[in-house]
Amino acid sequence: MAFEGLTSRLQNVFGKLRGKGKLSEDDVNEAMREVRLALLEADVNFKVVKDFIAKVKEQAVGAEVTKSFTPGMVVIDIVNKELTELMGGTQSKLAKSNRPPTVILMAGLQGAGKTTSSGKLAKMLMKDKHRPLLVACDIYRPAAIKQLQVLGEGIGAPVFTMGDKTSPVEIARAGLAHAKEHGNDYVIIDTAGRLHIDEALMEELRMVHEVTKPDEVLLVVDAMTGQEAVNVAQSFHSQLELTGVVLTKLDGDTRGGAALSVKAVTGTPIKFVATGEKIEPLEPFHPSRMASRILGMGDMLSLIEKAQSNIDAEKAAEMERKMRTAEFTFEDFLEQMEQVRNLGPLDQLLDMLPGMGKVKEMKNVKVDEKQISRVEAIVKSMTKEEKQKPEILNHSRRKRIAAGSGTSIAEVNRLIKQFDDMKKMMKQFSSMMGPKGPKGGMKGLKGMKGMLGKGMKFPF
Numbered sequence: 001m002a003f004e005g006l007t008s009r010l011q012n013v014f015g016k017l018r019g020k021g022k023l024s025e026d027d028v029n030e031a032m033r034e035v036r037l038a039l040l041e042a043d044v045n046f047k048v049v050k051d052f053i054a055k056v057k058e059q060a061v062g063a064e065v066t067k068s069f070t071p072g073m074v075v076i077d078i079v080n081k082e083l084t085e086l087m088g089g090t091q092s093k094l095a096k097s098n099r100p101p102t103v104i105l106m107a108g109l110q111g112a113g114k115t116t117s118s119g120k121l122a123k124m125l126m127k128d129k130h131r132p133l134l135v136a137c138d139i140y141r142p143a144a145i146k147q148l149q150v151l152g153e154g155i156g157a158p159v160f161t162m163g164d165k166t167s168p169v170e171i172a173r174a175g176l177a178h179a180k181e182h183g184n185d186y187v188i189i190d191t192a193g194r195l196h197i198d199e200a201l202m203e204e205l206r207m208v209h210e211v212t213k214p215d216e217v218l219l220v221v222d223a224m225t226g227q228e229a230v231n232v233a234q235s236f237h238s239q240l241e242l243t244g245v246v247l248t249k250l251d252g253d254t255r256g257g258a259a260l261s262v263k264a265v266t267g268t269p270i271k272f273v274a275t276g277e278k279i280e281p282l283e284p285f286h287p288s289r290m291a292s293r294i295l296g297m298g299d300m301l302s303l304i305e306k307a308q309s310n311i312d313a314e315k316a317a318e319m320e321r322k323m324r325t326a327e328f329t330f331e332d333f334l335e336q337m338e339q340v341r342n343l344g345p346l347d348q349l350l351d352m353l354p355g356m357g358k359v360k361e362m363k364n365v366k367v368d369e370k371q372i373s374r375v376e377a378i379v380k381s382m383t384k385e386e387k388q389k390p391e392i393l394n395h396s397r398r399k400r401i402a403a404g405s406g407t408s409i410a411e412v413n414r415l416i417k418q419f420d421d422m423k424k425m426m427k428q429f430s431s432m433m434g435p436k437g438p439k440g441g442m443k444g445l446k447g448m449k450g451m452l453g454k455g456m457k458f459p460f
């Protein structure tokens, strides 16, 4: 997971500080030395680290940390604020033209994730009821146009192409005209990537820039390349005024250097981050949330936003009613599992919970996505009737389901048993809670204790 090393190192430093009632200046200096090493190890630009430490130290002394009763907290708070500042302070939003369409030029090296990010950006805009047009200007890589077309089809966004015999400048110009004619309020121009920055590429980008006068020039960089991503950003920025950076592949085990250095080195803010190869909406970058995440303080706000935009409130209420009345079927179960999965890989969700990074590390908790897929496959192999009335699942039906889902009868049996237990538990729980909260006094409590004693099991 991204930032894992940095987070655990910083947590160690702060853990030591927290344990002390009072901090001497030496303690602060020692802690700062360790923070400095942690940042360098995470591949943060050395000059950025130097300035950062100087700022934190200055404030730590100013805040009279040594006299505070909770000195550890004061230092963490300062580091948190400075990390946030380092990444730009506040969120930098996508530009919006007063005279639509808003034109967004996507640039970047080969394989950075430009085409994928263009699709994610379109999806994000469509979620907000916009009508983006994707324009295919990469005429050099043979499969690039097709890739954008397939991607557009997948998300239902129009893609403008003129094949690979027309110059990118002409395609961009025509794409813009097409958008105006068809009422597209955003135009996303996917340009060609190169292995290295070269003059021909820059010249082409400058010309496309000239004819389309973009409101945004977003540079797509791969977070996994660390400092190299920052160097690339700096070179692009010196030749083509960038307005923002899209940091991709944050799902990988990037050490964090790029996220922390890009703004400080180039002056260009990170506007979006991307995780995963699936075309999900691009996520806006919030410096303060990222800082909390790096410090292992969790990112509850992003988690709540994700849940709010992905979980249908009406469906959730209906589900809650069914659970209370124990009408819950395998169909509901599947639907609920899908809703949770829509939030993203479970590993990533766990990372957003405060302290979870530490828990995962300690207990070596691994979310077994494969196991979840198996459970899903079993439920999907049931007929509609079976899903609604699990009691009809006799041996021959179970055998068929095992074969259909590529699992074993034992696994099918286990799932059905766990589902039954879960239903029973829900029933007990709801009769105990009643529609208006706990009732039954001691009896209720005893029941609850019994349930906990038996261990509440879930199928995964």
Ligand SMILES: Nc1nc2c(ncn2[C@@H]2O[C@H](COP(=O)(O)OP(=O)(O)OP(=O)(O)O)[C@@H](O)[C@H]2O)c(=O)[nH]1
Residues within 6 Å of the ligand: 108, 109, 110, 111, 112, 113, 114, 115, 116, 117, 138, 141, 144, 192, 193, 194, 248, 249, 250, 251, 252, 274, 275, 276, 277
């Ligand atoms: N894990 C992960 N993979 C990504 C992400 N973004 C893109 N990729 C993958 O990275 C590879 C390159 O992505 P593309 O979008 O084709 O890259 P590009 O920058 O358009 O490349 P060119 O068209 O060759 O310049 C693909 O295999 C993508 O699936 C991301 O956020 N996370």
